[in-house]
Amino acid sequence: MTTAAPLRLFNSLTRQLEPFQPVHPGEARVYSCGPTVYNYPHIGNMRAYVFADVLGRTLSFKGYKLTHVINITDVGHLTDDADAGEDKMEKMAAERAQSIWDIARHYTEAYWADVKALNIRQPAKWTIATEYVPAMIDFAKSIADKHCYELDSGLYFDVSTVADYGRLARAQTEDGEGRIEAVEGKRNAADFAIWRKTPPGEKRQMEWDSPWGRGAPGWHLECSVMSGEVLGFPFDIHTGGIDHREIHHPNEIAQNQAFCCTNGLDKAANSGANVWMHNNFLVERSGKMSKSSGEFLRLQLLIDKGYHPLAYRMLCLQAHYRSELEFSWEGLGAALVRLKRIVWMTERWNSDSELQDATVRAEVGDLSGISPDQTKLLAQFDAAISNDLKTPEALTAFEQAIGLKGKGASWAIDALTLALYMDQVLGFGLDKLTRKDLRLRPKAATITEDEIEAVLTRRKEARAAKDFATSDALRDELAARGVEVMDGDPLGWDWKLG
Ligand code: AMP
Numbered sequence: 001m002t003t004a005a006p007l008r009l010f011n012s013l014t015r016q017l018e019p020f021q022p023v024h025p026g027e028a029r030v031y032s033c034g035p036t037v038y039n040y041p042h043i044g045n046m047r048a049y050v051f052a053d054v055l056g057r058t059l060s061f062k063g064y065k066l067t068h069v070i071n072i073t074d075v076g077h078l079t080d081d082a083d084a085g086e087d088k089m090e091k092m093a094a095e096r097a098q099s100i101w102d103i104a105r106h107y108t109e110a111y112w113a114d115v116k117a118l119n120i121r122q123p124a125k126w127t128i129a130t131e132y133v134p135a136m137i138d139f140a141k142s143i144a145d146k147h148c149y150e151l152d153s154g155l156y157f158d159v160s161t162v163a164d165y166g167r168l169a170r171a172q173t174e175d176g177e178g179r180i181e182a183v184e185g186k187r188n189a190a191d192f193a194i195w196r197k198t199p200p201g202e203k204r205q206m207e208w209d210s211p212w213g214r215g216a217p218g219w220h221l222e223c224s225v226m227s228g229e230v231l232g233f234p235f236d237i238h239t240g241g242i243d244h245r246e247i248h249h250p251n252e253i254a255q256n257q258a259f260c261c262t263n264g265l266d267k268a269a270n271s272g273a274n275v276w277m278h279n280n281f282l283v284e285r286s287g288k289m290s291k292s293s294g295e296f297l298r299l300q301l302l303i304d305k306g307y308h309p310l311a312y313r314m315l316c317l318q319a320h321y322r323s324e325l326e327f328s329w330e331g332l333g334a335a336l337v338r339l340k341r342i343v344w345m346t347e348r349w350n351s352d353s354e355l356q357d358a359t360v361r362a363e364v365g366d367l368s369g370i371s372p373d374q375t376k377l378l379a380q381f382d383a384a385i386s387n388d389l390k391t392p393e394a395l396t397a398f399e400q401a402i403g404l405k406g407k408g409a410s411w412a413i414d415a416l417t418l419a420l421y422m423d424q425v426l427g428f429g430l431d432k433l434t435r436k437d438l439r440l441r442p443k444a445a446t447i448t449e450d451e452i453e454a455v456l457t458r459r460k461e462a463r464a465a466k467d468f469a470t471s472d473a474l475r476d477e478l479a480a481r482g483v484e485v486m487d488g489d490p491l492g493w494d495w496k497l498g
């Protein structure tokens with residue numbers, strides 16, 4: 001077996017690497033906390049989904065039948081992670097004087113466009129929070145008597161009613177980071193709303209009737225309900241960004257314990273999922289990435305500046321998901337060159353018939369033709385990805401494998417089969433991606449590709465006629481319009497738009 005390395009994942013709950021042991025033999029059920037769709041996602045948010053995608057692809061690569069669920073939070077997430085603040089969606093709708101439903105639709109579609117551009121595979125199901133409100137009310141009803149209490153502002157979860165509250169965050173109940181919230185009448189500082197009543201005299205765009213009055217569900221309740229409904233408790237893996245390790249996920253865990261009537265967290269499965277995984281943050285040199293201050297780093301901004309979105313995927317894969325990653329335009333440029341180099345290697349082998357043959361063979365894992373050196377590098381790749389998704393090492397093994405020289409009639413097909421096989425994990429879509437695709441025109445550019453090519457043709461003719469003065473003048477003409485001419489570029493790009 002070429003993918004025989006045992007899969008080990010870092011479980012935030014135990015803070016340890018653990019062998020992956022599926023709840024249902026041969027299956028992997030994964031839930032990822034999805035975006036709050038009150039604005040465009042920034043590229044930091046998208047790092048969370050590239051990570052979840054690599055996890056899902058790795059589970060498929062290792063032979064598990066994957067069921068992945070990602071939710072869309074279209075109600076309930078407050079501007080403050082504790083219970084103060086407004087609903088992010090309501091706030092944006094009021095600012096824009098627009099319907100919340102229109103806002104939710106617009107930003108969900110924008111998020112899905114980013115998902116597609118980054119080659120993030122579609123999950124088995126997108127769960128939309130507002131479609132699960134009746135199930136949320138049922139869930140809350142079932143735990144209300146034993147674990148909740150009502151205040152004027154809503155139904156609150158009493159965290160002292162479950163054992164080990166906050167273990168995931170390694171926080172004490174009473175003084176967890178930033179947890180003390182002045183909602184009058186709360187029994188414990190860390191108690192949180194699972195149902196928020198609409199204040200008397202107010203009307204929210206999104207509100208529902210419940211045994212605790214008209215109102216809206218709490219954000220933590222949503223994820224407990226959607227994950228449990230679709231995947232069944234306990235499921236295998238729950239993912240999110242590292243910020244969720246502190247409040248959102250401990251609160252989900254407390255609700256899951258209450259709902260499943262389980263005791264302390266001596267067994268991870270009592271938390272609702274066996275493994276809790278968290279990606280670290282993408283940061284800017286100036287600090288935290290934000291949608292409101294400085295340059296709003298959306299994927300579209302990268303594209304507008306001429307960077308192919310998969311260069312951002314490469315940037316993510318170059319770092320381990322548990323390390324902080326600093327964003328810089330230089331780093332993104334280097335990631336693009338690295339991807340271009342890979343595509344230049346794989347493109348050489350892609351004649352139509354070879355591609356078809358290799359695609360089929362990669363899909364079924366038929367690697368019968370590969371050499372001992374290739375086999376060794378595949379084993380290295382597998383060991384790296386199986387060791388808590390060590391994508392930086394996996395990328396290196398991949399590049400070494402596609403860089404091997406070989407001979408013989410079937411070499412190209414075998415090499416391409418291996419590249420596409422590994423690409424099932426990396427997710428660059430190398431069966432389709434060409435160097436030409438990677439060259440995007442910056443939005444601000446005033447010159448078209450055809451115009452550039454026309455000048456370059458004239459320049460080639462001048463050079464052929466040894467008319468170097470004209471050739472230099474044409475180069476300067478292009479430079480003045482933002483085009484850098486790259487004679488003899490080893491990767492075959494003879495110009496670049498800056
Ligand atoms: P939100 O839309 O705010 O609920 O966030 C969506 C996902 O992005 C969550 O899993 C967050 O934990 C994650 N996230 C937020 N900011 C960053 C960041 N700068 N880097 C990586 N992940 C992030």
Ligand code: ZN
Nearest residue numbers: 033034223248
């Ligand atoms: Zn969540």
